[in-house]
Amino acid sequence: MAESSWTEVAPGFFALTTAYTNCYLVRTADGLTLVDAGLPGTRKTLTELLRHLGAQESDIDAVVLTHGHFDHVGMARGLSGAGARVVVHPRDQHLARHPYSYKPATARVPYLLSHPRGVPVIAAMAAAGALGVRGVHAQPDVVDGEPVDVPGRPRALWTPGHTDGHCALLFEQAGVLLAGDAIVTLDPYTGETGPQIVAQAATTDAAMALDSLEVLEPTDARLVLTGHGEAWTDGIRTAVAQARRVGAH
Ligand SMILES: [Zn+2]
Numbered sequence: 699m700a701e702s703s704w705t706e707v708a709p710g711f712f713a714l715t716t717a718y719t720n721c722y723l724v725r726t727a728d729g730l731t732l733v734d735a736g737l738p739g740t741r742k743t744l745t746e747l748l749r750h751l752g753a754q755e756s757d758i759d760a761v762v763l764t765h766g767h768f769d770h771v772g773m774a775r776g777l778s779g780a781g782a783r784v785v786v787h788p789r790d791q792h793l794a795r796h797p798y799s800y801k802p803a804t805a806r807v808p809y810l811l812s813h814p815r816g817v818p819v820i821a822a823m824a825a826a827g828a829l830g831v832r833g834v835h836a837q838p839d840v841v842d843g844e845p846v847d848v849p850g851r852p853r854a855l856w857t858p859g860h861t862d863g864h865c866a867l868l869f870e871q872a873g874v875l876l877a878g879d880a881i882v883t884l885d886p887y888t889g890e891t892g893p894q895i896v897a898q899a900a901t902t903d904a905a906m907a908l909d910s911l912e913v914l915e916p917t918d919a920r921l922v923l924t925g926h927g928e929a930w931t932d933g934i935r936t937a938v939a940q941a942r943r944v945g946a947h
């Protein structure tokens with residue numbers, strides 16, 4: 699049920715996928731940065747990837763959280779214990795500490811009942827430990843528009859809406875945007891594929907999430923790596939155009 703795998707999606711960018719949820723290990727000249735921390739069930743895959751790279755958990759220098767939801771925080775506490783610095787935007791610091799405390803715009807259970815294609819995704823997440831994620835004390839060092847002081851120095855792009863402190867991360871030289879859940883290619887709550895914002899069942903403010911797409915568009919990133927779903931290789935502009943067409947849902 700909790701299938702898990704890794705793949706190198708671009709040179710030095712490794713996607714780890716567990717239960718339709720992605721996090722990314724980025725190998726740079728300065729060290730290893732993990733963007734988002736997946737689910738508890740991702741840890742086995744992370745160990746396999748690190749072994750492939752000739753590294754171990756304690757070699758991960760930093761974990762940057764795009765936001766504080768449970769499916770992006772799963773391994774953070776453990777990796778923090780192994781020595782990684784964990785950082786997040788200040789407005790999601792509380793959520794990272796209490797990953798189940800958020801209030802989506804619509805109640806989740808009735809929403810799932812009316813979107814049955816989302817049920818297998820949520821079941822797979824549960825099997826990968828989604829209900830038992832422990833929070834992490836992340837340092838509030840992710841600042842809008844500034845490079846994050848971690849290996850690779852990605853630029854933080856504050857993209858509120860999905861959560862209050864959501865930030866996408868732009869690796870400018872590589873032309874790679876790690877979008878978190880600001881835009882996804884699979885919506886875990888509906889099972890729908892293609893670029894879109896996340897359903898209102900898991901989003902704080904859908905109108906704001908749509909507005910935040912304006913922050914992503916001018917990056918002109920070639921490759922978009924999302925919190926859920928396949929890598930988008932056709933550039934951020936086409937992804938944003940499609941997400942606007944889908945709209946709030
Ligand atoms: Zn999320």
Ligand SMILES: [Zn+2]
Nearest residue numbers: 767769879925
């Ligand atoms: Zn997510």
